[in-house]
Amino acid sequence: MASVLFVGCGGSGNGDQASDQSSQENENGLSSFEQKNGIGPVTEKLDLGEIDKELAKKGQNMFETKCSACHKMDERYVGPQLRNTTEERTPEYVMNMILNPAEMVKKHPEAKKKLAEFMTPMPNQNLSQEEARSIVEFLRYMNKNQDVDEI
Amino acid sequence: MSKKNRLWMALASLMLILVYFFPLWGISMEAPQYPEGIGMNITVNDITGKEPHDLGNINGLNHYIGMKAITPDSIPELKIMPYIFAFLIATGLMIALWGSRKWIVVWLGLFVLLAIAGLVDFYIWGYDYGHNLNPNAPIKVPGMTYQPPLIGSKQLLNINATSLPHIGFYVALISMGIASMVWWKEGKTDDGGKSEKTMNNNTRKAA
């Protein structure tokens, strides 16, 4: 009986306390917004504007304490290199990956691929949305200034 | 005495040898802390634990209520009893050899008297252990004594003590029974056909 129910819940009924915000779902069970921008607290497109150097600087400090043990700009390390991440992913995706990594590596096809490649799941460093936003700014800065390692 | 009855009488005597191999009496105790029970056996010449260290543990428990330690060495009866049984075996065999019905009664009487004396002695020892308590005992319950029952069960504080005859005692009873049977049967053969009739009548009645 229990096993029937289990299957009924979909193969990976893994008990994640998913925040269920999607209305239209595609074949991954993800909404088209999630498909593009990741799953997590950031559920709306952000208006970024010009690179805010002050914010990027804050992001750099945050990056050094919370991210740099596993990520480098130009070299594969424990996790992927990040120099061009802001070109490959939307800022919302980057923030959701930072803020909700456990669910991302379980459900998002892109994050799943990365996990299979790197084998170390990205840990949740418990950043606030503002802090994650500052890291996005830092990554944008690093992307624009390809030959610098710090601001 | 017929040859058959002499053999029976010899058996009654010889089977008492078993008394040297099986306990006469057993006391077992139950308490929540002893889920598997704890107990001691009285044999013809010793008092032993049912399990190797039971006697030590019983003495350990008893010291709380001020009971003397049970030390087989200090009980002279245990030194005498083997001789009493040896005497019964020897005289029983002599009676079988000699073939005297009259002496069977004497032997039986002596046996029964000794058995009663043994039980009385057991009671006295039990009384002594149960009443003669160290006044400085850690646990003193006013009015409480700890004499084990002669036969049957008795609740002594948290312990339920059960005292019952053991194999050796039953062997003695059977021996007495056989000797009585020999005496009775011989009585009938002495009287010739007369008593055989009576027996037939009896059997009929019984049927």
Place this chain on the structure above:
Amino acid sequence: MNTIHKIIGTWALPLLVVSGVLLAGCQNGQQIGSSDDAASKVYVAPGEHDEFYGFFSGGYNGQLGIYGLPSGRHLFTVPVFSQAPVNGYGYSEETKAMLNTSHGFVPWGDAHHPELSQTNGETDGRWIFINENNTPRVARIGLDDFKTQEIIEIPNSAGNHASPFVTPNTEYISAATRFSIPMDDKDMQNMDVPIDSYKENFRGTLSFIKVSDKGKMNIDFQILMPGFDYDLSHAGKGPSDGWSFFTSYNSEEANTLLEINASKNDKDFIAAVNWKKAAEYVKQGKGTMMPGEHVRNYIDHEEGGIAKSETIEEVRVLDPRKLDGLVYFLPTPKSPHGVDVDPSGKYIVAGGKLSTVIPVHSFAKMKKAIENEEFEGEVMGVPVLNYDSILYGEVENPGLGPLHTEFDGKGNAYTTAFISSEIVKWDIEKTEVVDRINTYYSPGHLMIPGGDSQKPDGKYLVALNKITKDRYLPTGPEMFHSAQLIDISGEKMKLLLDFPTEGEPHYAQGIAAEKVIENQKRFYKLEDNGHPDAITSEKQARVERDGNEVHIYMTAIRSHFTPDNIEGVKVGDEVYFHITNLEQDWDVPHGFAIKGANNAELLIMPGETLSFKWEPQKEGVFPFYCTDFCSALHQEMQGYVRVSPKGSDVEIAYGTGQ
């Protein structure tokens, strides 16, 4: 009427539970396992016994945890590699020597893999062995009294991880270097060399410890190996009996940031060791006796129960560059972790932790490839076999991060997938996944009673999870690891129970309870007590002075110590309490503690003698008492030692009840 009631009674609860699940919806998928059905399967009624003993390594607590299965009840903890103030192990004069090593006294250890002794490939309930990872050692624990009886150090080793896996008749147990270290070719000594000279100087060793019929361990031989990291091991069985398999990673021979630098090669190796051949070489006197200082400690209750240490200076080393047919490398994808041999002994399963498949090697193919010399290279005299020649099959889609495999004896294998946090059941012959179940969270090892032997009890499986998070009431940042009991008796695995475990159990072993119960000791017989300082009656109790040493020969029985008033001890004395517990009954230990002692308590089992060293620092009167609530008058079980100033003329005096 009654029957109808019963039927309604038994069905009412499951129905309630099922409807609860339906109401709660899919989010509670993980709770479905804990149905009423599961509850009844793990319920062991008060006073009833569990069906299996589970022996769980304590990891960084250095001990061995004993749990009942299926209830998950924690029954006991056996102190092994760490001092245990709970009973004085490693503190008492009798047990201190158990923790001696060639580095001196080591009070802590990291215990990873318990391994039951086997006879004819089946667990036999005599002993359980366990390795120490940090200061390489192997311990033997008797299953008659659940005490550590012997610890042997492994020389020329670092990080004794691939250990102690037994051969089918406990002829040998394995020990291998997880960390290679620089070893001088001439004398195997650790060298003062730059760390980045790794490739040139660093070597590994695979050690084989011989176990005598009585359990005594000695290192029969070591095999010198390339400087990889040797990770786990299992002995062959049935057709593969005579061989042992060791996984290795870091075939890159990196010495820094192994996380990345040791994950580069597509394939690392499983080392297949022909130990029967090695044993023959040893018999022929081949190999070289090399310096290899190591300490063996043992304790025997029949010989007084005092641990003895002996130092052994040399060890026999076999070099595959000089001796043929000793070791072969089986290429295996991506940093394999576990290596497990199925009950038939035909298949060798590797958990390639960074691999996307589970490779299964065939022992028959391996033998053939060796015969036909299908080699694709050689490393330090060890031929590397051709991957395709030895591979039986690859299990597709086994989950991410496959680590360890055990078997149910019904043709199935069960593999933990650490990253995807699941256990995958697969058919060995077909190498096909047939079922999978989530675990919470990230399982390392798994255990089926007898699951690495030739006769598994394929009823339960325990997942030993590495991450606990929200499974229990929170206990701050640090929490116990979580084990999960899974029913594997049917086609589908069913989660039955979560239970917390002490320390960090890496591996565990299980055995049917009846195999252990029959040999259980309940107490030590006083008449067999061979301790030189034992006294077997209160009449022998005494206090003796010998220079500044004071020896107190003391008895403990409910509810007093003899003597319990002691005078004549002086500041600066070394006082030894030699305490014999005179009880001869099950479960009546007495404890001993004295105020201010820089030590732990003693917990003395019935019939046992233990000694406590005390160096009083101040004058005054110091109470001591029994620490184990032994009887109604336990609180009365106490005494005093009077300590006089140095040079005072108070004579030794003692007594009880005077």
